[in-house]
Amino acid sequence: MANNHHPKLTASETALLWGSYQNDTLGVCMISHFLQTVEDEEIRPLLQFALDIAKQHLRKLTAIFKEEKHPIPIGFTKADINLNAPKLFSDTFMLYYIQGMGAMGLNTYSTALPNAARKDIRDYYTSCLHSSSELYNRTSDLMQQKGVFIRAPYIPYNEKVEFVEKQHFLSGWIGDQRPLTSNEILLLFANLQRNMFGHALLTGFSQIAQSKEVKHYMTRGAEISKHHMEIFHKYLTESNVETPMTWNIMPTASTEPPFSDKLLMFHTTAINALGIGYYGASLAGTARKDISASYSRLMIEAGEYSADGANLMIKNGWLEKPPSAPDRKALVKS
Structure with missing residues (x-):
């Protein structure tokens, strides 16, 4: 017999989905303005990719809220953005911003996944981890090509394994x-x-x-x-x-x-x-x-x-x- 049991969202899952909706509506507003003002045509496809990810997330989140008969959050809308405003941030800043989006997504979604119980929610956050990884890697690759990727400092390799001996x-x-x-x-x-x-x-x-x-x-x-x-x-x-x-x-x-x-x-x-x-x-x-x-x-x-x-x-x-x-x-x- 098929198991048709479909449990309600837990408080943890509700919190995660609500927070995701807020962040993705914010991301849509920020990246939409970036796309209006970016000058480097090599950066534009990455911005579009990031925007597509956020919009895809919002479609899935909205569907979950509707299915659960849960109020859809307001988040951020067209009222929070003026696409006709002049360029505020440089193209290089935009690269750092979407690289940060990928890094933040990896951090956020890796926390969300083990706090979700329902399979559909776990599947959703698993897909979010994959898209965040791709966004981070594609952005980092372009930043390295353009010479704006900032590497951490270098230190010499140790010559041997050591143990701490003093307080x-x-x-x-x-x-x-x-x-x-x-x-x-x-x-x-x-x-x-x-x-x-x-x-x-x-x-x-x-x-x-x-x-x-x-x-x-x-x-x-x-x-x-x-x-x-x-x-x-x-x-x-x-x-x-x-x-x-x-x-x-x-x-x-x-x-x-x-x-x-x-x-x-x-x-x-x-x-x-x-x-x-x-x-x-x-x-x-x-x-x-x-x-x-x-x-x-x-x-x-x-x-x-x-x-x-x-x-x-x-x-x-x-x-x-x-x-x-x-x-x-x-x-x-x-």
Whole structure:
């Protein structure tokens, strides 16, 4: 006998699908404007590929929500984008952006897959992982061809296998500090690059924000990113590790907004939340106590910035409420 059992979505699956819908509608808006303003014809097909992926995702997500009779989120619509606005970001920035989309997708969907139970949801996130891999690889290939791919620093190969023999390996507060391990270099460099990208993104957002409060929030975020970059760069240079820099990704001088303030705020809080997660993982992967302490401080600073962003979104009615458990106490009183 065939098994026709079709369980409802779990809270985890609902959260994952709702978040995916928000992110994909955001992606459609951003990439649509990129396609209107890109000048390099070698980049255009990659932007189109990224846009097609986001739209394909939205069709599947919408079908799932309809089948479950679940309200379809609003996310971001044509009201949040002005396709006639001038170019805000360089073509090189666009490449970094869609490479970041691929990397973020790999991170997000690899977390989503083991938190999904239903086969159709697992199949969906498996396909998302494949498309994110292709997007990341195709973009990275083109970036290397164009000479704009930033490789992590090099260090000499070890001549033999060694084991840690002294507690000094974990220190870093006083006295001579040991050189960075390759894993610490990886984490510091990755966080440096992400903040470099965030600084460029928020600088552009600060130029086009319409509200004074939003403009101030974007400027503050750009300054935080710059401060964090300086800290990561300091640790790398102290160990004489060369830190190649991203170039030509700062925004144009345009001040005409292609995106709504609502979109700017959501995008900023979303990448800030990702950054906090990356800092947490970096903290767990770092042995030197001085660097661990820095990650802890930076997480607090990013958390305060995130909370202020959420309050600003609530104040303006921009924060769409995620699916939530019923308020049992309120139901009892009604």
